Structure formats: structure tokens, C-alpha cells
Amino acid sequence: MSGFTDRVDAALADPILKIAVERTAGTAEAKRAIAIDAFPDFEAARTRAAAIKDHVIAHLGAYLEQFEASAIASGAQVHWAQTADEACRIVIDICKAAGARTVARSKSMLGEEIGLPHALEEAGIVRVETDLAEHIIQLADERPSHIIWPAMHKTREQVSALFRAKHANPHEEETIAAMAQSARRELRGAMLGADVGISGANFLIADSGAVCTVTNEGNAELSLVPPRVHIVTAGIEKIVPSMPHAIHMLRMLARSATGAALTQYTTFYTGPKRVGDRDGPEQMHIVLVDNGRTKMREEGLAEMLRCIRCGACMNHCVVFRQIGGHAYGGTYPGPMGAVLTPALDGLAPNRDLAHACTLNGKCQEVCPVKIPLPTLLKGWREKSWHEGLEPTSMRWGLGVWAWFARRPALYRLGTALAIRAMRLIGRTGWIASLPLASGWTKHRDLPKPAARSFMAQYQQEQRK
């Protein structure tokens, strides 16, 4: 048993999880299908989106330098972080220099990836998660289970109970609107009173130095504009050359994520408050984080850097739909997480992720930037095999099978014996329990094979 299979067993034993995942992912799947249907030539738009990202990833250094220069010209300060720890340290130092006691955070998966929530707590800085789902996660002291809906694993009934237990002035009516009001009462004051606002970035615009965020709650805007300091943490792959490119990617992102044509709030932050501005932070800091991305580009995972974090791959994944996000064990779940987590957290403890996939190709089909996720997962499988991480039973079993398969005459003898053995066990047309194949027969019956193989029957017919 591995940690992964333990987590899977726990997830499969949780009927509430299944309901919660199905409600959100099912709705997303249906709405996305309608949105894509209504989009003229979505296929061409995917091709263009993939080409934009490939171009940027191939010329990443140049675009990052351009972004840095543009951002500095807008009045922002740019910082470079090679690792997760370095990125957290930079953020904490900025907070300390600003004398910050409270930070308002707008949901960012990069922040989760680098462990920023934990780092802020360790530094004694009060963290207020302002995205509704992140707020739920913070109240429950859990981790996000989906990159778009961090609290996807919870039902509204569970959230209601959580709010009643944790909110100062919880909802009375058992309605979603009343629950949202309860969260609003809890969060609004905290947002407005924060010293620092921290966000991620959906896109970094190279030629203007702008940082784009999308939300449906407006919490980013309320978390980032009132505080004295705005800190952005962003992966270096978030760059697009210019605004028209960003707009194209936004059209892909919103439809792929939720089926909406656009998010409720799409904001471009360009520099801190300028002379004459009524609102805005005094300082804007942008922390550009590598954390393994350059290495991914060099080591065969460049296509993964196209990812715009829409979540369509996991919403459409038969495995994710059964086990939810936490079972994956990393920051990112689902197919994209199964590719990213071994790169971020190491292959050995995460080899299961590449294998726990039926290679059905649905994720690639719905990916707005055409990431060949099954191919990349097979790449991890190959690396795992090459590095000797695969179980001995698997290596041995495949070795014996391949030895026979490469010797057709012996292979025919082998298949005849296998057929005879299976037919001895199967009394009727079905085998209910087969030694060495309990993974199959524990859950389903195995049809008994015909008396003789195709090849044996065919050769006999040819001799007639």
C-alpha cells in the first residue's frame, strides 16, 4: 500500500465527497460544453492559444526581461525567486518591511505551491483568505482540492455547518444567499483593514507590465486595492506578450473553467497608486517564481508550461471524479497535477500519479492549450521504469510476458496453457475468482476464454 492508495480508499469510502465533486464538476462539464458549442471554431482558438504559449515558453527569458522593464517603468518592484523558499522569504521580508500584521490573500495556486499560507503563519502574520472557497478551506484548516473551486470537496450543507460553527454572526436562513452574506460580514472588514494584499496572477503582460487577475467574487480587487502594499507571486510561465494575447487566453480560460464567457471581475493591475489616483497601494511588488519551471522546460515538460490553470482536465477526468483532489496528495490535482506533482515534489513518492490514469485522452481533448497530458504522464511512467521505481512484481511480470511475446512459437504454447488453466477454474462461462488476477475478479467477473486460441483454430482451418 502506498500513501496514494490509502488516500484513494478513504476518498472512495466517502459518499459525501462523491456528491460534492459530482455537483460542481458535473455542472462545469455541462456548462463548458454549451459554451464551446457556441464558440465559433474553438479548435482554431485552441491551436492559437497553444501557439501563443509555446512562443512565450521558447522565448521566456526575453519576455521576462521585457515584463520586468515594463513593470519597473509602471512603478512596481520586481523580485526573482529561484525556489519556493526564496519566494516565501521575499514575500515575508516585504510584509515585515511594511510593518504588516495582517495580509488579505486573493486565491493563488502558486501561493499554495510555494507554501505561502504556512510561511505567513510561521512569520506571525495574520492571513485572511478572501476567496469564498479559500475562506471555507481556512475555516476548516484544510487544503484546496481543486484549482478553481478549492472547497469542491465540501457540500453546501457541510459549509453551512462550518459557517455556523465558526462565523461570529452566522446565517439564519438555510439559503446560499444567506450563507454568502455570512461570509461577507466575516470577510469585508478584514479585507478593508489589511496592511498587505497578496495575489497570484492569471497573466503577466510583457509589454505593459500589467498583472491580470480573474475572480467571480471581486475579492481580488477588494483585497489588493485598499492595502498599502500589493504583492504578486506569479510563476514565470504566466507571461503573454501583449494585451490581445491576454484577451485571447481569457476567452479560453473562462469558458474552459466554468463555461462562462468571462469572469465577473477581470482586472489588470499596472503599477502602484500614481499621483492623482484616488485609490491603490503605495507599493506594488511582483515576485517572479521559477520553482522548477526552467528545469521542466529543459527536461521534456515544456508543453506543461502552457497550462493556464482552468481545471477542465480534472473536471472531465473519470479518476478525479471518483477520488476528488486531495487523494492526489500534491498542490495540483487531476491530470495536470499528476504531471506537475512529480516535477515539483519528486517522482519517487508520486509515481502512482502517472499510473492512476486510464489514458482515455479526455483531458487532452478538453485542454484549451492542447497539452498532451496522456503523453506527458507516459513520459513519467517511462522515467519511473528507467529509474527502477516500478514494483518488482510489475517488472518481473512484464519481463516474462515480453520474453514469450517475442517468441511467437513459445507464446502460442504459453497461451494454450493459460487458456487451459482459466478454463479449469471457470465452471460456467464466467470466472468469479482467479488467482493472480484478484484485482479484476474482486469487482467483476472474467469471461472464460474459448477452448482454443484464435491462432490455434485458424492454423487448424488452414490445414484442412
Place this chain on the structure above:
Amino acid sequence: MTANVALFVTCLVDIMRPRIGFAAIRALEAAGCTVVVPQGQTCCGQPALNSGDRSHAVALAKQTIEALEPYEAVVVPSGSCAGTIRCHYPELFDDDAAWRARAQAVAAKTFEVMAYLDEVCGWKPEGVILPATAIYHDSCSGLRELGIKAQPRRLLKAIDGLSMTPLPGAETCCGFGGTFCVKYPAISNAIVSEKADAIDTTGADLLLAGDLGCLMNMAGKLHRKGSKVRAYHAIELIAGMGDGPAIGEEA
């Protein structure tokens, strides 16, 4: 048309359900093809390929290419195995131009059997009668690697008495996934349980598909839960062999 066609039987059909291979031969011959079964074939190597065992995958690909290259066309009663030869063999020889060319040549003339009958031969079954209602599950590799969707349905439409009803989630994976189903049996079971429920709610008599692995997975689950739905490879019906034993039924 007369074509000299090689049948790549696939290891699963060879061992578990030979009548799929014979159905393929019967349909191809009815379509005017001369069918040969090359004796050098065993398995296409997909289990090794999908397990990350590249060296065995390459060895089996070479053996299969050698066995199949003398023929005009290669026909396979499985979208998954045909997809391996068509889409993945050439990728195995990135560093070997000579073998890559041979892999590409075999890939270009390899077809899933129903796609070949429909698109290349322009053939339809004639005089086949089977009064039943049936649903069709689109196996993932055939659907997404080879674009197999309309071809089997066009062929099945020519069977008298056969009424096709829609299967909700027909394009959703059944949870087979080759070795996936035995490596992660609990996840596979959760997926195939939902599939079996969807199949049962249609009230159809027959479950059809183009891949024996997926069919064994779904039929095995249906039988375990006591469903009366019977499962066949679609080519069996198309070849007029739909009156024989379904998967798991005694001959």
C-alpha cells in the same frame, strides 16, 4: 475491391474471444478482401509501452512491424491496438531513422476493422438480421486517437431489426485502461460501476463496442451485478455472428 489484408488479431482476441477474429475475417472477405493472418504476430506491445518499459515496447514494435509490412493493409479488431500501431509506433523510433520510416509505413496502412470496412471498402453488411435493441460504447483510444465514432454506427445501421438507442456517457471511459484496472482496482471499479448503471438504465438488450478489453470490463461488471445486458464486439454483429454466444456465455 480486392485487397491483400493482414489481420492483426490482438493478444486479447487471440486468447479470450477468437470469434471476434473470425468475425473480422468474415466481414473483410464479404467486402472483397483476401485476408491473411501473419504468423509472426503476438502482441503489439501496448502493455509495455503504457508501463514505461520502452525497450520491450520497441522490441515488440519491431517484431510486429516485420510481421505486417509485406501486406497492402493491416486491419485490427481493436481501436486501442490499432491506435498503438498508427499513433505510437513511429514515436518509439525518434532516434532511429530507418526503423522510424518502417514504423511510419506500417502505421499509414493500419486500420481499425470497422473504419476499414466503412471508409476504405465502402462496404455495408447485407442480409444480416438481428432483432434487438443495442447501445454502443465509444472506446477511448479508437474515439480519440483514430476518430472512430460514425463508422461502426453506419455499419450497424445496415443490420435489419437492430435498433440502436443512445447510451448516456457513451464517450466516457469505462475504467478499463489496460493494466490500470488491476493496478488500481478500487478506482476502476468505481468508474465501471457507474458505466454499468448507465448501461442498465437504457434498457437495451445488447452492449456493443469495438474493443474487447473495455467489453470484458463492462460485461464482467454487468454480470457481477446481475444485469441481463449481453455484450458483443460490434464486428460480430456486423459479420452476421450476433446470434452466437455473448461475452461470458457458453458456446
